[in-house]
Amino acid sequence: MAADNQANWAARRRIAAGWAHHLWHDKAGLFGLAIVVLLIVVAAAAPLLAPYDPAAQALRDRLLPPAWLAGGQLAHLLGTDQLGRDVLSRLIFGSRVSLVVGAGVVLLAGAFGTALGMLAGYCGGRVDDFVMRWVDTQVAFPGLLLALVILVVVGANVPSLIIVLSLNGWMVYARMARGSVLGLRQLPYVEAAQMIGCRGRRVIFRHILPNLTSPLLTLSILEFARIILAEAALSFLGMGVQPPGSSWGLDVAIGKDYMFRAWWLVTFPGAAIALTVLGVNLLASWLRVVTDPREREKQFARRMARKRHAEPVPAAAASVEARP
Amino acid sequence: MSRIARMALCALLWSGVTAAAGAQEITVGLGSEPTTLDPQAQEDGSERAVNDNIYETLMVRTADGSLAPGLAAAVPTAVDATTWLVKLRPGIKFHDGSAFNADTVAFSINRIINPKFKSAQLSFFNTIANASKVDDLTVKIITKGPDPLVPVRLYWMKMVPEAYAASDKFAAAPIGTGPYKFVAWNRGSNITIAANPDYWGAKPQIQKATYRFVPESGTLLAGLMAGELDLVPNLLPEFIGQVPKSAHIQSVLHPVLILNADGGITKDPRVRQALNYAIDKEALTKALFEGYGKIDQGQLLSSDDFGFDKTTTAYPYDPAKAKKLLAEAGAANGTLQIVGTSGRWLKDRETVEAVAAFWEQAGLHVDLKILEWNEYLKRLWDRQSRPDAIYVASKDPLLDPDRPFSTYYQAGGMGASNTDPKLAELVTKARTEINNEERAKLYRESIRIAHDQAYLAWLLTYEDLYGLSQRLTFSPRPDGKMLVSTMSVAK
Numbered sequence: 146m147a148a149d150n151q152a153n154w155a156a157r158r159r160i161a162a163g164w165a166h167h168l169w170h171d172k173a174g175l176f177g178l179a180i181v182v183l184l185i186v187v188a189a190a191a192p193l194l195a196p197y198d199p200a201a202q203a204l205r206d207r208l209l210p211p212a213w214l215a216g217g218q219l220a221h222l223l224g225t226d227q228l229g230r231d232v233l234s235r236l237i238f239g240s241r242v243s244l245v246v247g248a249g250v251v252l253l254a255g256a257f258g259t260a261l262g263m264l265a266g267y268c269g270g271r272v273d274d275f276v277m278r279w280v281d282t283q284v285a286f287p288g289l290l291l292a293l294v295i296l297v298v299v300g301a302n303v304p305s306l307i308i309v310l311s312l313n314g315w316m317v318y319a320r321m322a323r324g325s326v327l328g329l330r331q332l333p334y335v336e337a338a339q340m341i342g343c344r345g346r347r348v349i350f351r352h353i354l355p356n357l358t359s360p361l362l363t364l365s366i367l368e369f370a371r372i373i374l375a376e377a378a379l380s381f382l383g384m385g386v387q388p389p390g391s392s393w394g395l396d397v398a399i400g401k402d403y404m405f406r407a408w409w410l411v412t413f414p415g416a417a418i419a420l421t422v423l424g425v426n427l428l429a430s431w432l433r434v435v436t437d438p439r440e441r442e443k444q445f446a447r448r449m450a451r452k453r454h455a456e457p458v459p460a461a462a463a464s465v466e467a468r469p
Numbered sequence: 470m471s472r473i474a475r476m477a478l479c480a481l482l483w484s485g486v487t488a489a490a491g492a493q494e495i496t497v498g499l500g501s502e503p504t505t506l507d508p509q510a511q512e513d514g515s516e517r518a519v520n521d522n523i524y525e526t527l528m529v530r531t532a533d534g535s536l537a538p539g540l541a542a543a544v545p546t547a548v549d550a551t552t553w554l555v556k557l558r559p560g561i562k563f564h565d566g567s568a569f570n571a572d573t574v575a576f577s578i579n580r581i582i583n584p585k586f587k588s589a590q591l592s593f594f595n596t597i598a599n600a601s602k603v604d605d606l607t608v609k610i611i612t613k614g615p616d617p618l619v620p621v622r623l624y625w626m627k628m629v630p631e632a633y634a635a636s637d638k639f640a641a642a643p644i645g646t647g648p649y650k651f652v653a654w655n656r657g658s659n660i661t662i663a664a665n666p667d668y669w670g671a672k673p674q675i676q677k678a679t680y681r682f683v684p685e686s687g688t689l690l691a692g693l694m695a696g697e698l699d700l701v702p703n704l705l706p707e708f709i710g711q712v713p714k715s716a717h718i719q720s721v722l723h724p725v726l727i728l729n730a731d732g733g734i735t736k737d738p739r740v741r742q743a744l745n746y747a748i749d750k751e752a753l754t755k756a757l758f759e760g761y762g763k764i765d766q767g768q769l770l771s772s773d774d775f776g777f778d779k780t781t782t783a784y785p786y787d788p789a790k791a792k793k794l795l796a797e798a799g800a801a802n803g804t805l806q807i808v809g810t811s812g813r814w815l816k817d818r819e820t821v822e823a824v825a826a827f828w829e830q831a832g833l834h835v836d837l838k839i840l841e842w843n844e845y846l847k848r849l850w851d852r853q854s855r856p857d858a859i860y861v862a863s864k865d866p867l868l869d870p871d872r873p874f875s876t877y878y879q880a881g882g883m884g885a886s887n888t889d890p891k892l893a894e895l896v897t898k899a900r901t902e903i904n905n906e907e908r909a910k911l912y913r914e915s916i917r918i919a920h921d922q923a924y925l926a927w928l929l930t931y932e933d934l935y936g937l938s939q940r941l942t943f944s945p946r947p948d949g950k951m952l953v954s955t956m957s958v959a960k
Contacts, residue, residue, distance in 0.1 A: 401687065
């Protein structure tokens with residue numbers, strides 16, 4: 146048993162080392178990881194990093210430009226907003242809501258939607274009908290109305306915002322997962338697993354789910370960016386983050402009104418959103434490659450090919466290959 | 470940002486929206502499309518922007534805001550406490566050729582007050598019982614009780630043609646008596662009106678006006694700077710320096726916070742006074758509104774409004790006194806709830822956030838909730854539980870204290886948070902007082918009570934700003950109407 150465990154650990158270490166090795170060679174992925182780590186650190190250490198309280202107002206110092214422009218002050222590196230609040234501090238604190246909501250919704254909606262979608266695709270029949278009609282019904286139902294009803298009942302705050310956005314966002318995952326599972330179910334190795342008596346749960350999670358990683362990741366990234374903006378829209382209407390709290394999206398939504406006079410109100414939080422999406426994207430593209438079984442096969446094939454090139458080709462084999 | 474970059478941005482935002490305005494044509498940018506063009510059905514600023522030029526009213530406001538006869542030949546006269554006679558101008562015709570007469574007026578009045586019609590403007594006219602024809606050019610209006618405001622109300626009511634109003638085209642292709650005729654409504658894009666050659670009054674200079682619906686404020690501004698738009702209302706003060714020309718006038722809106730005098734932390738009058746002392750109204754006016762406004766002198770009225778009390782002045786900004794009063798009332802570290810909304814009134818979110826910060830500085834813990842519009846309205850009109858403080862921009866389109874006072878001061882009013890019997894009695898008395906001098910006195914007395922008790926936290930009255938193209942001349946009016954007939958363009 147102990148030896149078994151050890152072998153297991155060794156295998157895992159090998160896989161982890163392989164991933165790290167791959168990451169080191171995938172410079173874009175490394176860059177993405179750096180951005181994501183940086184963002185998480187900034188969000189976690191916001192009170193230590195921010196020069197001011199993000200809610201501290203100074204009406205008479207409102208709309209100051211960034212420090213390097215005429216009229217800017219070094220005290221406010223990225224300028225001040227429409228109420229004289231420090232843009233840099235708001236940017237640092239705003240990362241918290243944006244990241245938590247973005248990640249929370251993607252995880253919650255993704256897990257729920259994928260699970261239901263896989264179930265529908267694997268079981269088929271009535272289960273499939275039931276789940277897919279549910280999806281259809283909810284897609285047809287106006288999301289804003291649902292959001293309103295829920296937020297009126299539970300009150301507007303970050304957790305309820307995550308729940309509301311998840312309830313409006315899980316359907317795409319379900320549709321995607323079902324579509325993929327329908328295709329995968331016919332594959333020989335899935336049928337083989339069923340044939341040797343694997344339980345449904347094992348087939349779904351061991352043999353089908355890994356194949357979904359790649360499309361799931363791609364969809365999640367797209368959703369992540371959409372969620373950040375959806376959070377802004379809801380917060381702007383008064384259905385999300387409440388003052389003095391803020392988020393990047395909310396600052397963009399409010400700053401938009403002042404765009405012609407104070408471009409920095411939109412530009413910095415907007416750039417932060419763009420950078421986050423870029424970072425997550427690059428990281429995910431690496432993750433997609435290392436987790437996708439088909440990608441692994443391709444890499445394995447490439448490695449073998451390289452090895453073969455390195456070794457001298459046996460004459461006999463060459464003559465065999467030359468035959469028609 | 471450099472000028473070139475800004476111009477590039479303008480061009481980018483404005484690409485796709487083109488139409489060169491000719492010599493005597495103007496283009497007006499509106500933030501939203503009218504919901505209907507029936508002038509009596511909705512309470513909709515975009516509808517009014519168009520219909521104020523197509524339809525006319527019995528009474529009008531002159532450029533300085535005073536009442537004058539419009540379609541009426543003279544100011545209506547009160548025969549007794551509840552009966553008014555209105556004489557009409559002869560020889561006026563609707564755009565379709567039908568005559569404007571006593572039948573039309575009686576029909577128009579009875580149409581809008583009919584509860585089955587469900588007009589959103591009904592609250593302006595709910596004191597009127599009915600109207601009937603006396604002779605071809607005389608109409609009798611009966612009110613439910615004594616109502617000194619009948620002439621003022623008639624300034625708000627547009628006269629519609631009886632036969633055509635029944636047609637189902639009426640809400641989409643309006644016909645009025647005004648200086649401009651309806652030409653076309655391209656849904657989702659624009660409305661065009663053109664000068665009426667048979668107009669009974671002075672002929673306007675501008676021959677054609679187009680209203681474009683541009684929901685994005687940045688795009689509106691870009692259109693103005695690119696010369697595609699001639700007039701853009703509701704400009705933010707921040708952009709005054711960037712538009713070709715601008716004009717401003719006292720708004721009919723008074724942003725305030727209604728304080729709950731019946732319960733919670735604000736039950737103690739000292740707390741309510743402290744809240745007033747704690748707000749730096751000067752900073753709000755000078756900084757947040759960039760000087761385009763005046764401090765509200767604690768009365769929900771502007772200084773040239775009827776009923777304004779010169780002896781009442783705003784609570785000065787005195788944070789020390791605010792802290793002292795709060796301590797005396799035992800509310801030094803109390804928690805106070807504020808309810809506000811976003812995107813409905815000029816800088817509504819910014820104003821309420823600024824006020825919250827001032828109250829935090831006075832030592833209170835502020836729980837600020839920015840609610841979605843419908844949810845906010847529910848709280849505002851909820852008579853059972855009142856928030857400690859709720860933001861509202863009180864609107865006074867009739868330019869008379871009755872409406873704002875009976876809504877926000879009088880106990881039981883839709884948005885009032887007090888149960889002061891004396892104040893309620895004064896407002897009721899003023900509503901039925903025919904003598905104007907006496908009425909003004911009653912209002913001044915109610916202002917003093919409301920101010921001493923600090924039933925509201927008064928902030929400021931801001932100005933309505935209009936962005937104008939270089940070639941357009943327009944003097945904004947106190948009633949907020951954008952009358953194309955009063956505008957002119959340089960040739």
